[in-house]
Amino acid sequence: MPAPIDSGRRRLLKAAATIPVLPAAAAAPIPQMADRVRPGHPHWPAPAVWQQLGAQLEGGLRQVRSPWPACRADAAACADLFQRAKNPYFLGDDVALTQTLGWVDAWTSSPSAYAVEARKTSDVVAAVNFAREHRLRLVVKGGGHSYQGTSNAPDSLLVWTRRMDAVQLHEAFVPANCAAAPQRAVSVGAGALWAHVYDAVTTRGGGYVQGGGCMTVGVAGLVQSGGFGSFSKRFGLAAGNLLEAEVVTADGTVRIANACTHPDLFWAIKGGGGGTFGIVTRLVLRVHELPETFGAVNFTVRAASPDAFRKLIRLAVDHYAERLMNPHWGEQIRIRRDNALAVSMVFQGLGRSEANAIWQPFFDAVGAAPKDFSIDFSPLKVVSTSARTFWSPTLLKRTLGFIRRDDRPGAPEANVFWPGDQGQAGQVLHAYQSTWLPAVLLQQGRRSALCDALFAASRHWGVSLHFNKGLAGAPPDAIDAARDTAMNPVAAEAFALAISGAEEQPSYPGVAGHEPHVAEARERREAIGRARDELRRVAGKAGSYVSESDFFEAGWQQAFWGDHYPRLLGVKAKYDPSGLFFVRHGVGSVSWTDDGFSRRPSAGH
Structure with missing residues (x-):
């Protein structure tokens, strides 16, 4: 549960730019780490050594057991497990599971050998020191949503931050050692989920956090990872709203990072990728004034022929x-292969009538060509609500199916999720691609080429245009804040x-009747690759979003971080x-084999 709102008094951290939690010897210069060890290796910690760590953690260490071997042997248990895997909170609350169960030909969700169930920062420090001293592969998991599989690894030590979920509002926060004007903010434990933060900040606190x-x-x-939300076109990146973070670095030191203290580390964790520069244990994010209303526009238009679909794409691009x-x-x-265009948009700061008026020219254009287009004129195609109740599971929203709740007995009321996101729970990915589309493509002289590329891509696979995940059109302050992060500048x-992506619902290798469909996955991957290529012909080397990208991305350094990559390497070398x-x-990962256990003899970066 969120803590009470504090009085706004400035925290006494001016002298605590670096907080040593262990004796100074733990922060001594660290030699180059040799290959890491697995269970069965002569240097793998003995049971007594693990017991010592468990005692230090006051019971917060556990051996991790995968539920899948038992599932393979018991059909009833297996059916129950796959059913529960459609509840994202069930997956998140199990130390052995991840939200995505794997990616065909890439990775399979496999639990660590041991997990530190961290409840306070000193638990994370103990785990970091133990992993460093014993040459263990270290993994960090909070929400466990990584499509790339970075929140799990077999034979590793997991730092599980899920229980570090405190949320506290501050009415007048000033980052440590900064001479800045106090502002409203929220401090959040590393394991908190956004549903719980929205409940504290918006539903109960009347503010907005990106x-x-x-x-x-x-x-x-x-x-x-940078962090986009539904309203990023107004409020920018989550990383651009970070004011301060507490980070445990590789030497076991707890550091306060902000614009005034360890600014290089602060910059790197704002979009440079999780689990890379240290383990973040607490974040402080800016709280904005809450708009009066939020709303949504949902409808689908179907074209009667491929030629009509070309026209429909142009209508949609022009309207946008x-x-x-x-x-x-x-x-x-979403631009679909079946010649349909599905609109799932949200708005803020407008009333329902204003939103309707903005869309009316598009509806008129579609309605003027009944032989080419048909539209589902649902009475709920444009809806609005009080922004304060947007994330609240009201009876009306639950009745209409707009929001769902964790259905386990005794689950917290704030355990809610959007129905459209349930498809991610327990999924196995077949392929996933993303490409930034530069705003220059919307110029009149280039718009036709963009529309042709979108149509050509849709002949191979569907394409979703996520407008909130590109900041062109956002206010200058949101764009400036984004430019001051490690996110790819594009x-x-x-x-x-x-x-473009493809997946199948809960499946797992070796489970009879639930094996991933490998051949189908490979065919889909090729089709999605062709769709991506059509877009990149017009977008150029525009890059890809690290959290929503291809596991097999070539030139990922440039794609994910662009010109920021050399600077990020410097921060990595300094703190790890x-x-x-x-x-x-x-x-810096190219210094290691893909599983993270063995050093490459002479790797580049």
Whole structure:
């Protein structure tokens, strides 16, 4: 439960730029780390050594057991497990599970050998020191939403931050050692989920914090990847709203990072990727004034032929460029292979009648060509609500199916999620691609080429244009804050992130009747790759969003971080010289094999 709102008094951290939790010897220079060890290796810690760590953690250490072996042997248990896997809170509350169960030909969700169930920062320090001293592969998991599989690794030590979920509002926060004007903010434990933060900040606190659109995503992971939400076109990146963070670095030291203290580390964790520079244990985020209303626009238009669909794409692109590329609008339009265009957009700061008026020219254009287009004129195609109740599971929203709750007995009332996000729970990915689309493509001289590329891509696979994941059209202050993060700079110049993906519902290798469909996955991957290629012909080397990208992305350093990558390497070398923290396709990861256990003899960066 969130803590009470504090009095706004400035925290006494001016002298605490670096907080040593262990004796000074623990922070001594660290030699280059050798290959890591697995269970069965002569240097793997003996049971008595693990027991000592458990005693230090006051019972917060556990051996992790995967539920899948038992599932393979018991059909009834297996059916129950796959059913429960559709509840994202069930997955998040199990130390052995992740939200995505794998990616065909890439990775399979496999639990660590041991997990530190961290409840306070000193638990994280103990885990970091233990992993460093015993040459263990270290993994960090909060919400466990990584599509890339970075929140799990077999034979590793997991730092599980899920129980570090305190949320506290501050009426007058000033970052440590900064001479800045006090402002409203919220401090959040690393394991908190966005649903719980929205409940504290918006539903009960009457403010707005920029977080993720999916409510079961972890706060720390989203911020460290940059972090887009439904209303990022107005409020910017989650990382751009970070005021301060507490970070445990590879030497076991707890550091306060903000614009005035360890500013290089602060910059790197704002979009440089989670689990790379240290373990974030607490974040402080800016709280904005809450708009009066939030709303949504949902409908589908079907074209009668491929030629009509080309016209429909042009209508939608023109409408977006002329009326929607501004701070009021977010979310997406899906361009489907079946010649249909599905609109799932949200708005803020407008009333329902204003939103209707903005869309009326599009409805008129579609209605003027009944032989080409048909539209589902649902009475709920444009809705609005009080912004304060947007994330609240009101009876009306639950009755209409707009929001769902964790259905386990005794689950907290704030355990809610959007029905559209349930498809991610327990999914196995077949493929996933993303491409930033520069706003220059919306210029009149280039718009036709963009529309042709979107149509050509849709012949291979569907494409979703996530308008809130490109900041072109956002207010200058939101764009400036985004430019002061490690995020690829092209995000500030893009009008949308184009995403194509394919998945199947809960499946797991070796479970009879639930095996992933490998051949189908490979066919889909090729089709999605062709769709991506059509878009990149017009977008150029626009890059990809690290959290929503291809596991097999070539040139990922440039794609994820652009010109910021060399600077990120410098921060990595300073705070983690031995390479204790590793995620595949993370900053500095090419020094290691893809599993993170063995050093490459002479790798580049």
